[in-house]
Amino acid sequence: xxxxxVQAERDLVHLFWDAGFAVLRAPASGGGTLLPxxxxxxxxxxxxxxxxxxxxxxxxxxxxxxEEQINGLLEFASRLGFEAFLGVKFKKRxxxxxxxxxxxxxxxxxNSTNFKVTFAHASQKGRTVGELIGEYKQKRLxx
Amino acid sequence: xxxxxVQAERDLVHLFWDAGFAVLRAPASGGGTLLPxxxxxxxxxxxxxxxxxxxxxxxxxxxxxxEEQINGLLEFASRLGFEAFLGVKFKKRxxxxxxxxxxxxxxxxxNSTNFKVTFAHASQKGRTVGELIGEYKQKRLxx
Numbered sequence: 001x002x003x004x005x006v007q008a009e010r011d012l013v014h015l016f017w018d019a020g021f022a023v024l025r026a027p028a029s030g031g032g033t034l035l036p037x038x039x040x041x042x043x044x045x046x047x048x049x050x051x052x053x054x055x056x057x058x059x060x061x062x063x064x065x066x067e068e069q070i071n072g073l074l075e076f077a078s079r080l081g082f083e084a085f086l087g088v089k090f091k092k093r094x095x096x097x098x099x100x101x102x103x104x105x106x107x108x109x110x111n112s113t114n115f116k117v118t119f120a121h122a123s124q125k126g127r128t129v130g131e132l133i134g135e136y137k138q139k140r141l142x143x
Numbered sequence: 144x145x146x147x148x149v150q151a152e153r154d155l156v157h158l159f160w161d162a163g164f165a166v167l168r169a170p171a172s173g174g175g176t177l178l179p180x181x182x183x184x185x186x187x188x189x190x191x192x193x194x195x196x197x198x199x200x201x202x203x204x205x206x207x208x209x210e211e212q213i214n215g216l217l218e219f220a221s222r223l224g225f226e227a228f229l230g231v232k233f234k235k236r237x238x239x240x241x242x243x244x245x246x247x248x249x250x251x252x253x254n255s256t257n258f259k260v261t262f263a264h265a266s267q268k269g270r271t272v273g274e275l276i277g278e279y280k281q282k283r284l285x286x
Binding site: 013014017020021022023024025026027028035037038041043044045046050052076077078079080081082 | 156157160163164165166167168169170171178180181184186187188189193195219220221222223224225
């Protein structure tokens with residue numbers, strides 16, 4: 001992950017914490033195990049919102065994710081009983097994070113089992129962190 | 144943390160995973176934030192068991208934990224609605240991890256707000272990982 005990607009993820013951690021969530025980032029490396037793990041876990045009993053999150057920052061207008069990574073995220077989420085979301089950020093567009101439900105709101109790569117998210121799709125279908133948390137409605141991109 | 148401490152924590156991660164839990168280790172460093180975070184989160188919707196865990200490995204027969212660290216763990220656990228446990232391992236005794244409920248099953252350091260756990264106390268009050276998970280009753284230490 002790039003430095004700005006790391007910083008964006010840290011900012012996200014603080015947003016969750018400030019909204020009353022418990023939030024934990026996974027270590028950058030696998031921590032010596034090959035078990036599936038999300039980038040972030042964030043949950044709030046008070047709000048009854050519990051998420052496992054995969055976070056991707058992209059320079060280009062498309063983000064690709066392997067089926068294996070999505071399956072790992074879903075297995076992890078299912079064990080916990082948490083909802084799985086992909087948070088995407090398009091640097092060129094200066095977008096904030098946009099969150100898509102996994103796997104229903106992802107696009108499939110043509111003739112492949114892998115997934116992708118384009119900026120256009122995320123702008124249309126994605127929710128902001130504020131909407132995910134349920135705190136407030138942010139003005140959306142492209143409106 | 145020592146190398147053997149790291150390995151012990153990894154083994155614990157695998158024990159949880161193999162028992163059907165989702166389990167996430169926190170990064171070794173703070174990950175650029177000063178927010179409270181446990182060493183491990185482990186949860187299973189199927190078993191209806193959800194834990195935040197602080198993990199300590201000690202060479203000696205006593206383990207000390209600051210009040211601040213315990214408060215951080217409790218704040219994190221309370222936000223998630225998970226149970227907080229301290230997992231202690233005494234290397235000299237070749238003990239497995241023993242888990243104590245936080246803060247009720249910890250001892251207080253005399254004339255201090257800090258906490259401690261002795262090997263004798265942990266052997267008497269602690270539960271094994273199998274007992275924590277609820278999978279089986281292990282033969283206890285000192286029996």
